[in-house]
Amino acid sequence: MFKQFRNIDTAFKHIKTFSIISNVCIILLCGFVIYKSHEAVQTILSSIWVVVDGRPLQAKIAGSKDDPEVEARQHVTNFHQLFFSLDPDDKAITANITKALYLADESAKREYDNLREKGYYSGLISGNISQRITVDSIRLDMRSEPYGFTCHATQRLIRSSGTLMRTLTTTGTLRNVKRTDNNPHGFLIQRWETLENADIQSR
Template identity: 55%
Template sequence: MFTHLKNIDTAFKHIRQFSIWLTVANLLSILFFIYKSGLAGAEARNRVYILHNGRLLEAGASERRANLPVELRDHIKNFHEAFFDLSPDDKAIQTNVTRSLYLADESAKREYDNLRESGYYNNLISANISQELTVDSTRLEGNNWPFSFTCYATEKLVRSSGTAYRRLVTRGQVRNISIQTDNNPHGFLIQNWEILSNRDTTLQTH
C-alpha cells in the first residue's frame, strides 16, 4: 500500500513539474510573439513610401528620419505650387486653392481670404493673367515637431502686354499628422503660415 501511495506521489510530482514547464514555455512563446510584433510594427513605421505618377512605391531601407528633410521640402513645395499656380479662370483657381488647403491649416485659408478680399484673384481673371510659381529654396529649422520653415520662390505672371516676375517669401511650421491620404500623401500639415513678401522684381514687355 505504501508503495502504491509513493508511486501516486511521484506521479503527481511529475505532473506538477510538467505543468510548470508547460506554463513557462507558453509564457516565453507569448513574450516572443509580442517582441516580434513590436519589431514588425516599428519596421512598418520606419518605411518610406513615395507617390510617383499615382503609384505608391517603397523607398530604400533607410529610416524615414533620414529622408524627413526631403519629404518636408516636397510637402512645402506642393503646397506653394497649388496655392500660387493660377489660371485666369475662377473654377481653376478654386480647384488649385482647394488642393492646397488639404496641406495646411486655417492659416492658409486666412491668407486666401485676404487675397480674395483685396481683389487679387479678380485682377488675374479680368486682366487674363496666368501665374506660375517656382520654389527657389526652402530653409528648415529645428530638430523636433513642428519644424519651422522659410520658403523663397519666384512668381511668373504672364499677360498679353508682358511678363512680370515677383519675389515671394513665406514662413510657417510643419507638423506631423501621421495620416497619409490621396490629398495629403506625406501626412504633414503646414500651420501658422504667412506671406512675408510678394513684390515685383522685373518686367519684360512683349
C-alpha cells in the same frame, strides 16, 4: 546487479540530457527559421514591380516618414505650387486653392480670404493673367516639432503685354498629421505668412 542498475540510471540521465539539449536546439532552429522567413516575406512585400514602357522595374515601398526632411520639403513645395500657380479661370483657381488648403491650417484660409476680398483672383480672371511659381529654396529646422521653415520662391505673372517677375518669401511651421489622399506627406502647415512679395523685373 546494483552496478547494472547504476549503469541504466546513468544511461537514462545521459539520454534525458541529450533529449533536452536536442529539443532546445530544435526550438532555437525553428525560431531562427521563422524569423528569417518573416524577414524574407517583409522584403518581398516591400518591393513592387512597375511596368514602364513595357519594361519591368523594381520599386521599393518606403516606410512612414523614412526621410522626413525630404517629405517636408516636398509638402511645402506642393502647397506653394497649388496656392500660387493659377490660371484665369474661376473653377481652376477654386480647385487649386481647395487642394492647397488641405495642406495647411486656417492661416492659409485667412490669406486666401484676404486676397479674394481685395479682388486679387477676379483681377487674374479679368486680366487673363496666368500666375506661376518656382520654389528656389526651403530652409527647414527639423530639430523639434513643430518644424520651422522659410520658403524662397519666384513668381511669374504672365499676361499678353509681358511677364512680371516677383520674389516671394514665406514662413511657417510644420506638424505631423495622418497621411491621407489629400495630404500624402502627412504634414500640416501652421502659422503661414508672407514675409516679402516684391517686383523684381518686367519683360
